Amino acid sequence: MAGQESVEANNIRVAIRCRPFSARELTEGSATPALEIHPGATVLVLPVQEARASKSFTYDHVFGFADTQEALFQAAGVQLLENALNAYNGCIFAYGQTGSGKSHSMVGDVHSEAEKGLLPRACLQLFSMLDTARAADARFEATVLASYLEIYNEKVFDLLSGSDRGELQIRSHPQLGAIVGNLTECPVECFAEAHELLDFGATRRAVGATQMNAASSRSHAVFTIQVRMLIACSAGGSVESQAKIHFVDLAGSERQKKSGAVGDRLKEGIGINLSLTTLGRVIADLTKPGTRSVPPFRDSKLTLLLKDALMGNSRTCLLACISPSVFNLDETISTLEFASRCKLVKTNATKNEQSKLDVIDKLTSEKAVIEALLHEEKAKSENRLAELQRQEKHYQEAVRKEQELRLQLESDYKVQQEKELEMTSQLEALRGVQESFTLNQAQINAKREHLQRQREAELSKLGMNFDGLDLVDVHTAPKLVNLHPDPALKGCLVYYLPVGETRIGSDAGRCRVTLVGLNIDAEVCIIDNTDNADLSVKPIGGGVVRVNGCMVNEAAGCLLRDGDRLAIGRAYIFRVQVPNGKRPSVVGSDVLREDFDDFEKAMEEISACTEVDPQWENGIQKAMLLVMSDFGSEAAGKLLSQARRASEACEMANGVLRQMPAEKTGVSKFELSIMFNANGLPDVCVVARRFLPTSASPVIAETGASSAADKAASDPSYSPPVVFDDREESGQEETGTALSAGIWEVEKFWKERLPAMYDAFSTSSFALLEPDQADPGRNLNLRHWESRVWSEVSLADFRSLLAENDQLKQSLHTAQEAASAAAVPRKSSRGRAAWEASPLGKLSRAVSPASLLRSSSATRLTALPTGRQAQFISTPPRHPDFAPPQRSDGQQIGLEPCERDRKF
Numbered sequence: 001m002a003g004q005e006s007v008e009a010n011n012i013r014v015a016i017r018c019r020p021f022s023a024r025e026l027t028e029g030s031a032t033p034a035l036e037i038h039p040g041a042t043v044l045v046l047p048v049q050e051a052r053a054s055k056s057f058t059y060d061h062v063f064g065f066a067d068t069q070e071a072l073f074q075a076a077g078v079q080l081l082e083n084a085l086n087a088y089n090g091c092i093f094a095y096g097q098t099g100s101g102k103s104h105s106m107v108g109d110v111h112s113e114a115e116k117g118l119l120p121r122a123c124l125q126l127f128s129m130l131d132t133a134r135a136a137d138a139r140f141e142a143t144v145l146a147s148y149l150e151i152y153n154e155k156v157f158d159l160l161s162g163s164d165r166g167e168l169q170i171r172s173h174p175q176l177g178a179i180v181g182n183l184t185e186c187p188v189e190c191f192a193e194a195h196e197l198l199d200f201g202a203t204r205r206a207v208g209a210t211q212m213n214a215a216s217s218r219s220h221a222v223f224t225i226q227v228r229m230l231i232a233c234s235a236g237g238s239v240e241s242q243a244k245i246h247f248v249d250l251a252g253s254e255r256q257k258k259s260g261a262v263g264d265r266l267k268e269g270i271g272i273n274l275s276l277t278t279l280g281r282v283i284a285d286l287t288k289p290g291t292r293s294v295p296p297f298r299d300s301k302l303t304l305l306l307k308d309a310l311m312g313n314s315r316t317c318l319l320a321c322i323s324p325s326v327f328n329l330d331e332t333i334s335t336l337e338f339a340s341r342c343k344l345v346k347t348n349a350t351k352n353e354q355s356k357l358d359v360i361d362k363l364t365s366e367k368a369v370i371e372a373l374l375h376e377e378k379a380k381s382e383n384r385l386a387e388l389q390r391q392e393k394h395y396q397e398a399v400r401k402e403q404e405l406r407l408q409l410e411s412d413y414k415v416q417q418e419k420e421l422e423m424t425s426q427l428e429a430l431r432g433v434q435e436s437f438t439l440n441q442a443q444i445n446a447k448r449e450h451l452q453r454q455r456e457a458e459l460s461k462l463g464m465n466f467d468g469l470d471l472v473d474v475h476t477a478p479k480l481v482n483l484h485p486d487p488a489l490k491g492c493l494v495y496y497l498p499v500g501e502t503r504i505g506s507d508a509g510r511c512r513v514t515l516v517g518l519n520i521d522a523e524v525c526i527i528d529n530t531d532n533a534d535l536s537v538k539p540i541g542g543g544v545v546r547v548n549g550c551m552v553n554e555a556a557g558c559l560l561r562d563g564d565r566l567a568i569g570r571a572y573i574f575r576v577q578v579p580n581g582k583r584p585s586v587v588g589s590d591v592l593r594e595d596f597d598d599f600e601k602a603m604e605e606i607s608a609c610t611e612v613d614p615q616w617e618n619g620i621q622k623a624m625l626l627v628m629s630d631f632g633s634e635a636a637g638k639l640l641s642q643a644r645r646a647s648e649a650c651e652m653a654n655g656v657l658r659q660m661p662a663e664k665t666g667v668s669k670f671e672l673s674i675m676f677n678a679n680g681l682p683d684v685c686v687v688a689r690r691f692l693p694t695s696a697s698p699v700i701a702e703t704g705a706s707s708a709a710d711k712a713a714s715d716p717s718y719s720p721p722v723v724f725d726d727r728e729e730s731g732q733e734e735t736g737t738a739l740s741a742g743i744w745e746v747e748k749f750w751k752e753r754l755p756a757m758y759d760a761f762s763t764s765s766f767a768l769l770e771p772d773q774a775d776p777g778r779n780l781n782l783r784h785w786e787s788r789v790w791s792e793v794s795l796a797d798f799r800s801l802l803a804e805n806d807q808l809k810q811s812l813h814t815a816q817e818a819a820s821a822a823a824v825p826r827k828s829s830r831g832r833a834a835w836e837a838s839p840l841g842k843l844s845r846a847v848s849p850a851s852l853l854r855s856s857s858a859t860r861l862t863a864l865p866t867g868r869q870a871q872f873i874s875t876p877p878r879h880p881d882f883a884p885p886q887r888s889d890g891q892q893i894g895l896e897p898c899e900r901d902r903k904f
């Protein structure tokens with residue numbers, strides 16, 4: 001074992017690891033190397049971008065593409081273990097942007113001999129070192145305890161507790177360092193037990209991240225191993241010592257702008273970055289020469305927890321992970337600079353050789369002091385209270401003065417109470433630590449068994465257990481294994497399927513497998529297992545279930561084969577494993593199975609199989625006919641694919657709505673809708689509907705008929721929002737008037753609205769979903785459409801409005817003839833003026849759907865029996881050289897009368 005190290009060795013040791021190019025970087029052409037690794041542990045940043053000179057950084061170790069996990073462990077891990085056996089605390093933390101290889105280096109693939117990361121290797125080696133020490137001296141005793149926590153949005157959670165995740169508090173102790181109150185410390189005796197804890201913690205992280213719809217492990221994870229030893233001395237007596245090693249996998253350090261986070265993801269980013277920025281500030285303070293002030297450890301949970309590792313009793317190593325790609329160069333340079341600063345930081349490790357009894361004595365006397373203080377404070381509180389009562393009586397006449405005094409005393413009393421609370425919780429934390437030290441071997445064993453039972457119960461609650469399985473059959477039993485966008489969370493959820501029926505849903509009472517998340521109702525589906533060889537799935541109660549992307553029909557069900565992808569609700573995608581399955585997969589696309597280990601590809605498979613919701617099929621077919629005849633089959637195909645995307649988006653958004661209180665979201669449902677612009681071109685949009693109670697359904701009352709009429713009189717292009725009674729035609733269950741609470745272009749809905757809804761769902765912050773009544777159409781990308789007037793109106797109504805207006809019909813024909821005689825020049829503002837003065841220009845304004853409706857009387861509108869909701873948004877033209885789209889026959893498009901004659 002290594003002896004005392006020199007002071008120099010107490011500088012934070014820094015290792016850099018550069019991961020290989022990813023498959024994506026190689027295929028997308030961003031695989032230009034931005035770095036070179038040189039002997040002498042130097043990284044040279046190449047001048048690959050203009051205005052960037054080459055730059056060289058030197059560290060304790062630098063690992064390149066070819067360096068193995070074992071090489072990393074030998075250089076960075078072994079010394080930590082040797083230090084621990086010499087009673088020195090240690091810490092290794094992995095820093096770097098998302099996807100740079102932190103989790104790969106820290107944990108890696110625990111099941112693979114070659115790809116095991118630092119942490120599993122350290123556990124294996126530690127137990128082997130302890131066995132060697134025991135073999136050399138029969139009197140040598142050692143106990144190993146493990147804990148696993150995560151810091152998410154500045155909150156600390158226990159990853160090993162068998163019960164629900166509550167937030168934990170960190171307290172700072174002058175001798176013992178940071179203490180996390182109520183953190184589960186599991187005694188471990190061999191690598192297999194440590195492995196089980198790692199798996200359990202990863203499962204807790206994966207369940208949490210999936211329920212919160214997080215796309216990556218955006219929390220900081222800290223796995224701590226504590227070794228307590230009793231070493232017999234040759235001169236008689238024995239020495240007791242203890243040491244802790246923290247393995248810290250930090251969340252990605254990338255900057256906000258690049259990650260493009262919005263909404264709650266942004267908040268989450270800030271939470272992560274508060275910890276990381278504070279870490280940066282602490283490191284900067286520690287390396288500033290002559291700084292006297294205390295670095296801001298208390299400003300974040302991470303730095304408070306790692307205080308000892310950064311300046312106190314610990315030998316610390318930083319593993320900075322970087323990407324070789326030019327695309328990530330900015331982040332890479334910022335990681336390299338951070339690592340250089342860390343190299344200058346010094347820690348002061350001291351041997352933790354103290355007998356258990358000493359620690360217990362010390363803690364007991366500390367407790368006594370705090371108890372005495374608590375007593376004193378309590379007495380003070382009582383005195384203050386008595387004083388308060390006495391003063392109250394005494395100063396009854398001088399009310400004002402008495403009030404002032406009372407306020408003062410009350411605030412003192414409050415401060416006393418806070419102190420009392422603080423001390424009580426400190427006492428609690430110390431009691432926990434003391435208890436942990438007083439346990440004998442039998443109690444430790446009992447505690448281990450108790451904690452294991454708790455973990456098993458938790459897994460059982462989620463359905464990840466062997467109940468109903470003959471344990472001999474575990475290897476042959478079919479199972480579901482989760483896919484996840486974050487490789488660290490993929491494969492962490494394993495649900496065994498015993499012979500017979502397995503019910504899946506969110507109701508733990510009724511279902512064997514409990515899933516919580518989007519579109520997961522109380523019961524979603526049943527999987528039937530016959531003899532561990534034939535598997536089938538059947539949705540129940542309208543549950544959303546897809547196999548290889550295809551929606552499964554409730555009546556028919558679907559056979560499941562080994563390798564199939566089973567999507568349940570919108571939250572979970574599993575790979576089906578049937579070790580005894582006989583038949584190859586035939587459902588869905590014929591892409592090789594291996595390709596679909598990737599979550600994103602499975603999502604693409606779902607998108608490819610998504611069909612238009614049958615309730616919209618008819619309308620879309622009509623619109624396609626219209627587009628096909630005017631603009632050709634390519635445009636019609638585009639409309640269909642948009643309809644599919646919109647249909648899928650509506651299904652997802654309605655899934656969120658079903659699981660949120662309706663009165664809070666302000667939206668009753670999302671629907672697919674066909675919209676027409678001023679040129680008569682149909683397009684697909686997503687519309688948020690809000691159903692008002694019948695009593696509150698005054699038509700046009702929203703905008704005020706008289707003011708709208710006044711405005712229309714003074715401005716011919718003004719089109720007031722009009723609301724029709726939607727009940728008769730919609731045939732929907734909802735009653736009352738339907739309002740448009742928002743209209744989105746399909747892509748905008750996917751990119752902005754859905755993510756915002758998911759964030760709102762995961763954090764229950766409903767304000768994000770508040771509809772925008774003032775301007776429901778603000779999400780239509782008018783610049784893209786170059787459109788002056790949008791109308792949302794059913795095709796049939798639109799045609800019947802045109803047909804009913806004979807006078808207009810006549811002028812339309814006349815104007816169209818005039819327009820086809822003269823090419824319509826609308827490329828410049830002058831051209832535009834000429835266009836507007838032309839008969840068709842005038843007519844286009846006259847026959848825009850808004851004008852059509854305005855030309856009818858208000859009473860006519862209110863009485864419209866088939867009037868679907870219509871919403872008009874009038875916007876001034878943005879570009880003077882407004883050019884309408886070209887038809888496939890080369891002619892320019894106006895609103896043509898052919899609509900009225902076309903047969904759909």
Ligand SMILES: Nc1ncnc2c1ncn2[C@@H]1O[C@H](COP(=O)(O)OP(=O)(O)OP(=O)(O)O)[C@@H](O)[C@H]1O
Nearest residue numbers: 019097098099100101102103104216217251252487
């Ligand atoms: N040295 C390496 N050799 C081979 N593959 C690697 C290496 N480092 C990383 N990878 C691969 O790169 C991908 C991203 O790595 P990893 O998940 O470890 O990144 P991360 O920094 O932990 O990201 P996050 O912050 O999102 O957790 C993984 O698929 C991983 O297997």
